Amino acid sequence: MGNPADRWLLDPLRELGRIPLSAVGGLGRMGIFLGRTLFYTFAPPLKFFRVLKQIQFIGFGSMLVIVLTGAFTGMVLGFQGFYTLSRVGSTAFLGSMVALSLLRELGPVMAALMVTGRAGSAVTAELGIMRITEQIDELEILGLSPYRYLVVPNLLAALISVPLLTAIFDVVGILGGYLIGGKLLGVTSGTYFGAMTDYMDMSDVLNGLYKSICFGGLIAWVCCYKGFYAGYGAEGVSKATTQAVVLSSVLILICDYFLTSVLF
Amino acid sequence: MIAIENLHKSFDGVEVLKGASLEVRDGEVVALIGPSGEGKSVLLKHVAGLMRPDSGRIVFNGKDLWNLQRADLVALRNRFGFLFQNGALFDSMTVYDNVAFPLREKTRLNEKDVRERVLSELEQVGLTGADDKYPAQLSGGMAKRAALARALVRSPEIMLFDEPTTGLDPIIVHSIHALIADTHKRLGFSGIVVSHAIPAVFSFVQKVAVLYGGVIRFVGTPQEIFKTDDTIVRDFIRGSLPTDAFRFGEPVPAEANVQERQEGTV
């Protein structure tokens, strides 16, 4: 202390060293959090009623936003696809192009991002408020695991809801693409749906499904973790919510890249 | 018997507890008092096992809390009640469901017995008729009483109260104190009450402990505390020094306190 060499040279270095240390520490804590969550997922009893409630919140509650974004994504794909394909004179492939983009890429990613924004942030905020008002501590005192009551239902609900929401997104998107390509730009329904069926197979559907399951787990993991370890006060909760949305969105895109390279 | 032995705890490099030790005998209620920000709540959460000490031990009847088997820890938790500062009622449930929650989750009582127990407990705390309200619809005093009902519904052997009366008006403070004294007589739990309600809290406790500078500076009966030679304790009791000024009168050993001090003076 007080030594100028210390203050100007060593302290900044110390601070610099603290950043990777705390990052690694945070990663470790996230890992432990996931481990405990998985433990309580498989250790009965399961709080089935709470799982239903979270499916209602994450799944049913996100349907409107998924239908809206899905329709418009499909419609944009219809437009863009048509103009791109018309340059090379193969607008007959519009159906397969729209379906392929949606099933393999846009469906899982967009649906996951929408769920993060709508439901993930709310999960973080709710857990964060429960943390700062000591409701999580109260569960501990009652000898009940907060993982079992609060985290596991969210994880299971996300694992079930996100793939289903993705499927809804895909179907609505394909119809949206048809609305533009077929009704507006004159690709016949036979060509549109025929090309779609011909050039797609089960692996496309499954790849999208695997991705969306991974994303569902990722959203629940990140958003629950951030809420569970929220800081103090309203500021702590708002910070946690922001971090949860940002981290989860970034991880979805990173994860998407690796899943794509592994799955194809 | 609960024994707190030489407890140390730091947060972000700031040492809050610096070797606090305290004993609570069976059936005894101890008032834990001291200036704000000294870590009374932190100490209480250590006793409940919600925080892990950096060093030191929490011992229940000769068993170290952090060396217990999982099953033993759960068994121990079942004997615990904790009244949190803000009640910590589950805000997604009604008052009735809040109080019924521990019974539904931890016992095999049927719904009729649960109902009986919950309604009688709500009557004890004077909340008859408020059972279908949500926590957000309750006043501070009502929320505290509902939380007390939830803590007491399992007939705990150890009760920890984190500022049960802070932020309530004097009449409600009195009624909550009477309620605690009453249930103590009825259930005979041992407990710790963190409180700022001096001297009201002395009316029903057997012992008083003063947490000051990260250690338990004084332990004695409520009568003894008025006769102590320790000037800091005496001054604190008389309230002759405001809490903030109090802090400056103390030598500051830890470097972390420097920052706090600057914040106070600027």
Add this chain to the structure above:
Amino acid sequence: MKGRLNLELTVGIFMVIGLLCLAYLSIKMGKIDVWGKPGYTVFAIFSDIGGLRTGSPVVVAGVDIGLVDSIRLEDYEARVVLQINPGLEIHEDAVVSVKTRGLIGEKFIQISAGAADEIIKPGGRIRQTESALDIEALISKYAFGNL
């Protein structure tokens, strides 16, 4: 328990819609036969099947009459099992060929109807095959004049 009913109903609606969408995608894209595979199978051996895949259509006179069930390598030749719709008979002297839709389009199997009295039994083999046309080889031959 009105709230409980409501909860179950909304979750139910969501699950039904979601699963329907998933089922639609699987059946439409994955060409999964929910009711089991109708009809019967025959097989043929090709020396080269180009880019033929399982699920590719089988056509007679431009009409879909089945699809490719499986492809396996046997003695360095491709053994292709064809799923034929019920009610359609294939004559013993029919010719199967691997064709391409358009210049760069999808591969499919075409069966040209025969006239023999004999009919191929389920599980039987179509003997006359015509392998995929190697368009690249054709183009290079043409381009470099080695006709």
